[in-house]
Amino acid sequence: MELDLDPDQQALVQALEHLTQPFLEAPRQGVFAPYAPKLQALLREGEFDAVQLQPGLGPLEAALVVDVVGRAPYLAETGVSVLVAPALLGRTVPGPVAVVDEVARPARFLSVARHAFVRRGADVVLVEVAADAVEPLSGMFAYPYGRFKAAPDLTAGEPLPADKRTDFDRLRRVALAAEAASAMTAALEATIEYVTHRRQFGQPLGAFQAVQHRISRNAVHARGARLLALEAAWKGDALTAALAAVYAQRFAGEAIEDLHQFNGALGITLDHPLHYWTYRLLALQGELGGLHVSAEAAAAEVWPEGAPPPPGPEPATAYSQLGW
Amino acid sequence: MEFGWSEQQLAFRRKLLDFLDETLPPDWSDIARDGPGSHAQMDYAREFCPKMAQAGLLTRHWPVEYGGEAGATPWEHMILSEEMWSIGDPRSSGYMGANWIAPTIMKYGTPEQKAFHLGKIASGEVLWAQGFSEPSAGSDLASLRTQATRVQGGYVINGSKIWTSYAHSADYVYLLTRTEGAAHAGITIFLVDLKLPGIDIRPINSILGEGEFHEVFFTDVFVPDEARLGEEGRGWAIVRAALHSERIGAARHEMARRTILKAVAELRRRKRFSDPVVRMRAATALALARAARLLVYAVVEGRVKARDPSAETSIARYALYEADKAAAAFVAEFLPESLLDGGDGQLRAAFASGATVGLAAGSAEVQLNLIARDGLSLPMKA
Structure with missing residues (x-):
């Protein structure tokens, strides 16, 4: 157990912070989902999408990429192209990479995607995405969304091997959790900055205990979500991944409500960066079926269907972490 | 950063579990019914703590000069706390002596106080309030x-x-x-x-x-x-350091996790665990316990690295509060019979613990104040 970043991980984070520096200033043109192709390209050129394929590194380092990049107001797709795809395929796939669970439904990043994992029944197929095959969709979520104009030709794609299909959802849950934790952290930091300087009733807003307590709760949840996501990346088991997604989706709503509340009307404007993170959280709340599906995924790992319950009474020491 | 246990740590946990399986009486769940402060449990602790001391497990996490084992770290201390607290802590208040009272005596006590008190705590013959x-x-x-x-x-x-x-x-x-x-x-x-x-x-x-x-x-x-x-x-400085230990000294994340698993095992035996809402609530409570565990581990990491206590402790404590409450709420809503006579004593004790977790060792609101002030540097009222 070692919860501090090691020197390699610190170097990775520093390099990413340097790379994302020009993308930290919120865009002023009033866009809702500021996808930055340049940031996406820099991540590819810097081989950050290949980080987990390097000797001695793994999915935890890929989750750190998602974590750092997700704090910028400008968007690049990292969850699938940096974390999910290399873990499944053992090679990188130029991003953005979208995931399309149902061909007729909108998917995050599909309007700008170069590739997509498309689910068809039990199969998952990786396909190239042509720009003219996709209809961009605008809406309330701070991601570029799109929908296939017609069902893509999956016969031309690369099917995931059957033994990788369960890993597909597991890794997506890790990516979701890492991305949500990152958005919660960035939104929280922006809010702390605001309530520290904004004065009402003769005090900074952040001096009021009613405000402090809710911000402190969100700090607990953002930190918990981040550690859970990183643990899930490191452990590589389906349960931890599901629990990480559950925790992030369970507290995303509270973060959205509280952090908007304390930024007042300003936080609702497109000129203010808050929505870049909170409206990502809104999208992530419903990703992968939402909290109830993530929770059932966790429940199915701990209490598999058909397995008989342990006969009672059990010894006091049943369920030690040794078997966990 | 990595999230695994060393072989030495796994072996220590196995040793603790073996000791507990050999030592705890079959009616432990009944003894634990009214919690660590009850007469039944304190009486039992008078037997249990000396046995644990004889097995070399009660204060193994202490510094070597006070009889601890070479190479033991704050992680071993946390493992000990998890295995004890999760079953209702048969040490009763023996945990306080070993966890934070003795360490403050080691740091601030006179040679005579050390000679008198540390030996008694290490042998398991005294209980503290x-x-x-x-x-x-x-x-x-x-x-x-x-x-x-x-x-x-x-x-x-x-x-x-x-x-x-x-x-x-x-x-x-x-x-x-x-x-x-x-x-x-x-x-x-x-x-x-x-x-x-x-x-x-x-x-x-x-x-x-x-x-x-x-x-x-x-x-x-x-x-x-x-x-x-x-x-x-100069007592405040001492007690502040002690409270930092106390706030995560009881491994409530592990108690919350096992409470959920125990409650679900009982629900499954009664064929009452197929409802998706019940399953979702159980999984969500587990997620809270898992997050609390990691936040507690972040504090342990700080101790390993000899960092000064910080708001990380309050963050962990608040997460423990949330996890404990979620586990208690699950028991009360889906297995209410465990809170009546004849129910599982450990589940009842865990529920009762959920009622006090927001009050003990500095209220939940005090933790939020400390996070705001020390962790987030939010402004204070003029």
Whole structure:
């Protein structure tokens, strides 16, 4: 157990912070989902999408990429192209990479995607995405969304091997959790900055205990979500991944409500960066079926269907972490 | 960053589990029914703690010079806490002695205090109570008023403590008093034999079961100079360090996790675990326990690296509060019969613990204050 970043991980984070520096200033043109192709390209050129394929590194380092990049107001797709795809395929796939669970439904990043994992029944197929095959969709979520104009030709794609299909959802849950934790952290930091300087009733807003307590709760949840996501990346088991997604989706709503509340009307404007993170959280709340599906995924790992319950009474020491 | 256990740590956990399986009586769940402060559990701790000491497990996490094992780290301490607390802690208040009372004696005690107290704690022969809260000093602990007045050869103590767990059977109390000065200045700690004349202990009945709370009255209680821990008036710094340990000393994340698993096992035996809402609630409560575990581990990491205590402790404590509450709520909603006579004692005790977690060791709101001030540097009111 070692919860501090090691020197390699610190170097990775520093390099990413340097790379994302020009993308930290919120865009002023009033866009809702500021996808930055340049940031996406820099991540590819810097081989950050290949980080987990390097000797001695793994999915935890890929989750750190998602974590750092997700704090910028400008968007690049990292969850699938940096974390999910290399873990499944053992090679990188130029991003953005979208995931399309149902061909007729909108998917995050599909309007700008170069590739997509498309689910068809039990199969998952990786396909190239042509720009003219996709209809961009605008809406309330701070991601570029799109929908296939017609069902893509999956016969031309690369099917995931059957033994990788369960890993597909597991890794997506890790990516979701890492991305949500990152958005919660960035939104929280922006809010702390605001309530520290904004004065009402003769005090900074952040001096009021009613405000402090809710911000402190969100700090607990953002930190918990981040550690859970990183643990899930490191452990590589389906349960931890599901629990990480559950925790992030369970507290995303509270973060959205509280952090908007304390930024007042300003936080609702497109000129203010808050929505870049909170409206990502809104999208992530419903990703992968939402909290109830993530929770059932966790429940199915701990209490598999058909397995008989342990006969009672059990010894006091049943369920030690040794078997966990 | 990595999230695995070393072979040595796994072996230590196995050793603890083997010891517990060999040592705990078959009716442990009934003994644990009213929690670690109950008469039944404190009586059992008188048997259990010496056995644990003989097995070399009670204070294995102490520094080597005080009899601990070479190479043991704060991680071993946390493993010990997880395996004990998750089953209702058969050490009863023996955990306080080993967890935070002895370490403050190691750091601030005189050679004589170390010789007298550390050996007794390490052998498991004494149990302690914590004399902190007073009728007018609850969440604002530093406003305490129990007076220690200097006299020839020592001090005379007058005042009262309240909500004191374990007092009915404990041997010693770790007592906070006021000598001179206001608020944080002027607080002095004494290690007081509870059998001294002038000490009157009265139980307070609570909804949580027998033995949980007491009032302790001090009327002209003379204690010698040798009973004072650290310098006069410097007790707050000592108790702050102790509270940082205490806030995560009880591994409530592990109790919450096992409470859920135990409750679900019972629900499955009763064929009441197919409802998706129940399954979702169970999984969500597990997620809270898992997050709390990691936040607690972040504090342990700080100890391993000898970092100063920080708001990380309050973050962990608040997450423990949320996890414990979620587990207790799950039990009450989906397995209410466990809270009635004849139900599982450990589940009942875990539920009761959920009722106090937001109050003990600094209220949940105090933790949020500390996170805001020390962790997030939010502005303070003018």
